[in-house]
Amino acid sequence: MAKKPDLDDYRVPYFDGKKFKPFNLASVDTAAKPFSLGTKDQDRVRLSELNAALDQLQEKLHAQRSQRVLLILQGMDTSGKDGTIRGVFHDVDPLGLRIVPFKAPSEREAAHDFLWRVHSQVPAAGEFAIFNRSQYEDVLVPRVLKQIDQEECERRYRQIREFEAMLAENGTTIVKCFLHISKDEQRARLQARIDNPEKHWKFDPSDLEARKLWDDYRQAYQDALGATSTQIAPWFVIPADSKTHRNVMVAELMARTLQGLKLEYPPAKESLKGIKVE
Secondary structure, three states: OOOOOOHHHHEOOOOOOOOOOOOOHHHOOOOOOOOOOOOHHHHHHHHHHHHHHHHHHHHHHHHHOOOEEEEEEEEOOOOOHHHHHHHHHOOOOOOOEEEEEOOOOOHHHHOOOOOHHHHOOOOOOOOEEEEEOOHHHHHOHHHHOOOOOHHHHHHHHHHHHHHHHHHHHOOEEEEEEEEEOOHHHHHHHHHHHHHOHHHHHHOOOHHHHHHOOHHHHHHHHHHHHHHHOOOOOOEEEEEOOOHHHHHHHHHHHHHHHHHOOOOOOOOOOHHHOOOOOO
16 A cells, blocks of 8 residues: 655654754655655645635734744745645735735845844734745755855854744744756746746846756755755745645645644634624
8 A cells, every 4th residue: 555645744854953954855755745645636635625725724824923924935036835725825815814925135135144134024813924935045056056165155054043043932934935847847947937928027138047047956955955955944945846746735734734733813802702793
């Protein structure tokens, strides 16, 4: 009998108190569909069910106004960060849900430490925030472009771990997803943007330059995931060649995460009992 898929099978091993365990991205098949029900239509039905469940759970989180949830999405260009947000959260009430896209730092942001612009965007009590890219850009791009050395990179890994630990200690549940696509799949998606005039707006010539550094970025991601996956802020590697399955898996992960918070609506107010609205 085949083993039932477990989300934790896709969690990057985390720090055991002494050292970080080696991690190899090649161990995860980008084309795998462990949570597929069989057909794309069946997966879409499951995704719809999860959308509804997430909406209810997020409403309780927003009503409770005590806990916070942060989802971080990272991945190579075209891995589907925008598509994941649309597909997984399109039924969730925008009240209490906030999307934060991180671009290259502005001149003002670059004048501060690299976490300065990130801290101001973390979720408030009762809020679900999604980072489309994040603080991890600052241990990826500068490293690949050789703007920081290994010592600085290690320092930033430590600062990220400490930053996320501080958030967790103050009531933030953190989930980090690496959307894992193959180089061939990226080529197909980039070509689709070039070939379809309606997708030209999504194409950036710099993506082709970054693609030339595919192996360097892959290594940078692999090292960052291994150095910053902790028990309180784990990384999950999401096979993402299939867009539908990618969305189902992220939705399953977030539903499990929110259910684990034991969210409830605030208790009824005794003062409202018996009141009649005229």
